[in-house]
Amino acid sequence: MQNNRTFFQSFIRNPMGMIGFFGVLLIVLLGIFAPTIAAYPKGYGTEILVAPGSGMLFGTDNLGLNVFAEVVWGARSSLYVSAIAVLVAAVIGLPAGLISGYKKGKIGSVIDGLIDIFLTLPVLPLMIVIAAIVGSSIINVAVVIGLFSWPSLAKVTRNATLRISEMQYIEAAKCLGIPSYRIIFKHILINVAGPVLVNLTLIMATAVLSESGLSFLGLGDPTTWSWGAILKKAWDASAVIDTPNPWWWWLWPSVFIMFYVISFNLLGTGINEILNPKSRE
Amino acid sequence: MARYITKRLLKAFLIFFVSITITFFIIRFMPSNPVDLLIDPKMGPEVQEAMMEEFGLDKTKGEQYIIFLKQLLQGNLGTSFKSREPVSQVIMQKLPWTLLLLFIVVILSLAVGIPIGVYSAKHRGKFSDKLINIVVMVGISVFVPFLAFLFLYLFSYYFKLLPTGGAYTPPPAKGIRYVIDVLKHAILPSLTLFTANVASILMYTRNSMIDVLEEDYIRTAYSKGVKENKVIKVHALKNAMIPTITVTGLMMGSMVGGAVMTESIFSWPGIGRLIYDSVSALDYPVLQGSFIILALSVIIMNIITDLIIAWIDPRIKLEG
Numbered sequence: 383m384q385n386n387r388t389f390f391q392s393f394i395r396n397p398m399g400m401i402g403f404f405g406v407l408l409i410v411l412l413g414i415f416a417p418t419i420a421a422y423p424k425g426y427g428t429e430i431l432v433a434p435g436s437g438m439l440f441g442t443d444n445l446g447l448n449v450f451a452e453v454v455w456g457a458r459s460s461l462y463v464s465a466i467a468v469l470v471a472a473v474i475g476l477p478a479g480l481i482s483g484y485k486k487g488k489i490g491s492v493i494d495g496l497i498d499i500f501l502t503l504p505v506l507p508l509m510i511v512i513a514a515i516v517g518s519s520i521i522n523v524a525v526v527i528g529l530f531s532w533p534s535l536a537k538v539t540r541n542a543t544l545r546i547s548e549m550q551y552i553e554a555a556k557c558l559g560i561p562s563y564r565i566i567f568k569h570i571l572i573n574v575a576g577p578v579l580v581n582l583t584l585i586m587a588t589a590v591l592s593e594s595g596l597s598f599l600g601l602g603d604p605t606t607w608s609w610g611a612i613l614k615k616a617w618d619a620s621a622v623i624d625t626p627n628p629w630w631w632w633l634w635p636s637v638f639i640m641f642y643v644i645s646f647n648l649l650g651t652g653i654n655e656i657l658n659p660k661s662r663e
Numbered sequence: 664m665a666r667y668i669t670k671r672l673l674k675a676f677l678i679f680f681v682s683i684t685i686t687f688f689i690i691r692f693m694p695s696n697p698v699d700l701l702i703d704p705k706m707g708p709e710v711q712e713a714m715m716e717e718f719g720l721d722k723t724k725g726e727q728y729i730i731f732l733k734q735l736l737q738g739n740l741g742t743s744f745k746s747r748e749p750v751s752q753v754i755m756q757k758l759p760w761t762l763l764l765l766f767i768v769v770i771l772s773l774a775v776g777i778p779i780g781v782y783s784a785k786h787r788g789k790f791s792d793k794l795i796n797i798v799v800m801v802g803i804s805v806f807v808p809f810l811a812f813l814f815l816y817l818f819s820y821y822f823k824l825l826p827t828g829g830a831y832t833p834p835p836a837k838g839i840r841y842v843i844d845v846l847k848h849a850i851l852p853s854l855t856l857f858t859a860n861v862a863s864i865l866m867y868t869r870n871s872m873i874d875v876l877e878e879d880y881i882r883t884a885y886s887k888g889v890k891e892n893k894v895i896k897v898h899a900l901k902n903a904m905i906p907t908i909t910v911t912g913l914m915m916g917s918m919v920g921g922a923v924m925t926e927s928i929f930s931w932p933g934i935g936r937l938i939y940d941s942v943s944a945l946d947y948p949v950l951q952g953s954f955i956i957l958a959l960s961v962i963i964m965n966i967i968t969d970l971i972i973a974w975i976d977p978r979i980k981l982e983g
Contacts, residue, residue, distance in 0.1 A: 507923055594808075599939060617808075622816055640801070
């Protein structure tokens with residue numbers, strides 16, 4: 383049964399995956415078309431702290447800037463940061479997982495040990511220090527997040543590789559004298575693509591959490607709008623606990639962070655269910 | 664068992680050694696010069712040099728590393744650039760607050776997450792299970808500051824029930840009133856971290872319970888006529904706990920990360936807040952010391968969870 387359906391056919395029948403997919407699509411469209419949707423928020427507006435509804439969809443902040451425009455431009459930087467973070471994580475994590483899973487022996491256990499150490503370390507504090515000192519340009523923040531997101535990917539890749547490399551066709555490839563790097567990056571990589579893909583969507587999700595966290599702590603790029611940066615501004619202006627309370631200032635960016643993370647998590651869960659029908663309820 | 668513990672301790676030591684080395688070099692190879700922040704530029708070069716020497720910054724990186732390891736063995740983490748107090752002293756003032764917070768959160772998350780996870784596994788596929796799954800999906804996606812904001816808005820701004828920050832109302836009260844005051848201040852930070860962590864514990868308990876319930880020995884227990892409650896509590900729970908405990912140990916690292924944000928928002932005087940304050944001052948020794956202590960706490964937690972698992976599942980210590 384399963385084999386008769388293509389991945390795509392199964393995917394459109396998976397409600398979780400589809401909801402996640404459309405959520406991700408929405409964010410991507412917001413990010414790409416940000417300049418057409420809303421003007422880049424800068425300078426000062428005339429009406430400060432206007433509640434949502436009265437002409438301003440999400441209200442305005444204490445400089446009179448449109449919160450909706452800030453959130454839309456925030457989608458752009460969130461996508462940018464998480465995409466680069468995923469790229470960095472993949473560049474380190476994939477080879478690390480593939481090599482340690484295929485070679486086993488000494489190299490394998492050294493890499494495995496490193497993965498364990500990085501999984502144990504409290505990562506966010508480490509990111510805070512590095513982000514603080516390398517300077518908070520958006521690309522630096524993205525690379526720092528990527529540098530600490532590879533261990534989970536490496537672990538997943540390693541486990542899948544360990545399983546695949548026991549298979550007979552790999553044995554056959556070895557006997558044919560195909561060089562190791564070609565076996566690893568051609569024959570094994572394609573077959574571990576499933577779990578890797580799932581993990582990459584999860585990294586997209588956690589990367590935006592890290593980025594928002596760093597920006598919220600004041601370590602983001604001050605020249606770019608990001609959801610965490612909006613929250614920081616709102617927090618610094620005591621928008622959460624002061625009267626009158628401009629709740630729209632911190633609620634919308636938070637809702638978008640959660641929406642982004644949930645969408646990517648759902649997408650990952652959906653893909654996982656299609657690849658491992660056993661895990662489906 | 665002794666052999667297993669020795670092996671486990673050696674591994675922990677290795678992880679600890681590698682982590683302190685990584686943090687040392689990461690922090691020392693940063694481009695910024697701490698002297699710029701420490702010393703007024705109007706001061707003469709002699710004063711600057713003397714201060715460089717005092718902090719050991721004039722030596723090569725290799726020598727600094729040797730000095731650092733030697734001092735570490737003596738429990739000396741250096742002197743804070745900012746407050747000029749010994750780092751170990753600064754950290755020890757903050758550590759109990761963070762440990763208190765983490766302790767409350769771990770206990771609460773286990774006490775709530777495990778029973779609900781078991782319940783969900785028992786009612787697999789039914790409406791209640793599906794509902795719990797949705798809540799879990801939202802829970803694992805939660806952004807810690809957002810939670811903190813929601814709770815602050817509700818409990819401190821709207822209902823005016825709880826304090827907005829700090830760990831006690833100054834000046835600290837005496838005796839039982841102090842304890843009550845601290846607990847009152849701890850409610851919102853703990854609730855925030857708890858909500859952010861309970862979902863994963865619930866999810867792992869549910870999934871491993873589902874796996875265990877499909878095992879042959881569970882079917883045997885049922886066919887012997889054992890009641891469902893007893894099968895779950897006596898036969899299944901012990902094995903289902905293993906992944907949950909492992910995850911609790913692994914979550915310590917991310918919990919500490921969540922604690923940094925929570926402590927910063929609620930002005931909780933723990934290590935998370937200390938890290939944040941030290942970053943803006945480029946206070947290397949305090950940052951480094953905070954990492955070492957946090958990494959050490961996480962490693963110790965992992966040893967404890969590993970020992971608990973070995974105690975539950977004797978196969979593990981035999982393999983070890």
